[in-house]
Amino acid sequence: MSSITPPVVILTGLSGAGKSTALNVFEDLGFFCVDGLPASILTALVTLFAQEKNSKYRGIALGMDLRQLDFMDQWLLAREELDKLGVVPRILFIEAATNVLLRRYATTRRPHPLENRVAGLEQAVAMEREILAPIREQADLVVDTSAYSVHDLRRIIQEHWTVSRESASGLRVHLISFGFKYGVPAEADIVLDLRFLPNPYFDEKLRPFSGKDEAVAKYVFAQDVAREFFEKLQGFLLFLLPLYAKEGRYRLTIGFGCTGGRHRSVAVTEKMFTILRQKGFVVSLEHRHLELG
Template sequence: MEFVIISGMSGAGKTSALHIMEDIGYYCVDNIPTSLLQTLYKLCKDSSDKAMKRVAVVVDVRGNGDYEVMYDDLENFKKNNEGVSILYIDAKVDSLIVRYKETRRRHPLTERLKDGSVAAAVKEEQRLLVPVKTLADYSIDTTFMSIKQLRERIISMFLENSSNSIMITFMSFGFKYGIPLESDLIIDVRCLPNPFYIAELKEHTGLEKCIQDYVLDSEETQEFVKRLIDWLDYSLPLYLKEGKSELVVGIGCTGGKHRSVTIAELLDNYFMEKGYKCIVQHRDVKK
């Protein structure tokens, strides 16, 4: 029995995430009050229908007026039932405000606040959901993410989910576009040789051999990579021992096209060969 609770900020992409879960075979329910979670769980667990054994539901501020009760219900539900995990969908406040203004949709909290502005509603929701975010097993920040990237991330998490292993996401990014909020670790590789300043390499990316050769052939990079791998080799079993189900390693260079992509690809290949479940995502490589 797999029971995935999707929660997070309004406008961050919970509905899109639910549609993706449905596409990969989960029985999905949107906007369910936490008071009904146990009833739904029992119905699915007792059902003889195999399609009811993988369930995804959205729980958020729309169906829950008392947020302290919402948090307590989620905490108790997760603690008292097997196979339950929480996926938290997030995005930066400024991005959410822009999305609401572009779509002209009303935020669920606007009518409950004296200041009924979108900005006030988004910030209040962020404050209210802090406790829920702490319960999450998985977190995705969609600020700079396309629907295609969100789909790839969710599929990697749940299509072949294994509760006995940690899933590592190596995410390359450019510091000029902001740090990925869901990152557990940030590795700054701006100290490595930069192909951007080589005319014949500038327009290529770290997905290409010419860039990989340039970055990895230097003594500085080889020593950097050796020490980084040694550290991760030591750290990953400790995260696994603590019961962490996902680790997001952000690898950043200036623009997110050359050095960070190269190192992310290298780490993904290395740890996949060691038997870890890995995914590599290049957030800014096409910018």
């Protein structure tokens, strides 16, 4: 088997962060979904699925977590076996801030998978975060659901798997527009502050629109400083991204922030998304605070 035609997605992450919700989204997208899959049978299931002809499913989405006592050992073995088959699964890692996870567990009153092994809930969350750190580093996409609703998480997954190419390898670039007043994305590797650009918010005619609208984008890039900044930023990223890819980087998340996350950051992120796709990069786009700004 040289490759698996349908994509294979591994959903993992911190308990209580929203993995089950994410799996439901993939089911709605037409994926064959299994939750709580033991890592030891991952290869067998993927191989069986690949042998099915004319499958009605778009791919496989498998939820995996620490309910297995030897999860990490089995995970490493499964990755080795998949590598031998030429299968490179895409990993989606779901996480949230510790205080958010504690609040969610207090609401649901369900025990944490590791709670019986340590003193209490907070220690269990810390232990799980530490154990899963190596998988997080391998992830193609890390989603922090601390400030997300169920609908936000669904939108992010749908947008990412719609625009992202089904490439089995290479650097994935994830662009996020956001508003500083709502918080900087925790998963951002690079953060760019765009609050020096002219602000369409102060134009009453443009205020109701967003950076996705042509009038707002024209306003933002009407100034020489905006055009010069974007030209230099484009050159910088086109120089930098291949270097990350050369070093074997799995993903790079870049945050573009303005005050409210609705006008300047959205306009710049949209334009950069178009440029990077035209240059052949595997890139996805998220407007985190568009509706809040």
